[in-house]
Structures are given as C-alpha cells and as structure tokens.
Amino acid sequence: MNQTKPSKLLLYLKILDALEKQKTTKLLDLQGHVRVDNALLEKALSFLEQQDLVRKESIENKTVYASTPRGNRITKYFILQTQDSTELSCLMSTKLTE
DSSP states (O other): OOOOOOOHHHHHHHHHHHHHHHSEEEHHHHHHHHTOOHHHHHHHHHHHHHTTSEEEEEETTEEEEEEOHHHHHHHHHHHHHHHHHHHHHHHHHHHHHO
C-alpha cells in the first residue's frame, strides 16, 4: 500500500463512512476500504475512539469497530456539506455557460 497519505480529516471521514455503511467491521476489512497502512489506521481509530466517534467491541473473541451515534451524525453532516458544495458548483458552472 504505497499510496500518498490522505489528510487526517479525509482519513477520518473515510473510516466513519465505511463504518456507517457496514455497521461493524474488522480492522483488516476497514483497511481494505480505507487503503492506508495498518499503523496509520490504528492511530486514526484511536483518535476517533477518544472523540467518541468510534467504539471498539469484542465479538466472539474478535475485535470489531463500529461508529457511535455521534460518529454517524458527523458523517451525515460532512456528506451533506459535500453534496451541497457539489450541487452548488454544478449550478455555478451551468449559469456561467448559459
């Protein structure tokens, strides 16, 4: 996984988005979705846990991660912001071309 490192905010949002879609997921599955190395992912998950956006659970002796209600609200907020800015840029570009 020798890719450029995403910004912290983008990494956090990718993790929260993946957890919201999958409800609970193992570290390896999350790593495949987010596409960063294990150390960076664990550090990001630790930060998100401290902020009460993600929780770590043990299910059948396996560690899984899940988004908290607060994490879901943050994800929805940023997704709406992204959609609004995308719609706004589309509107701006159509007005400029008309």
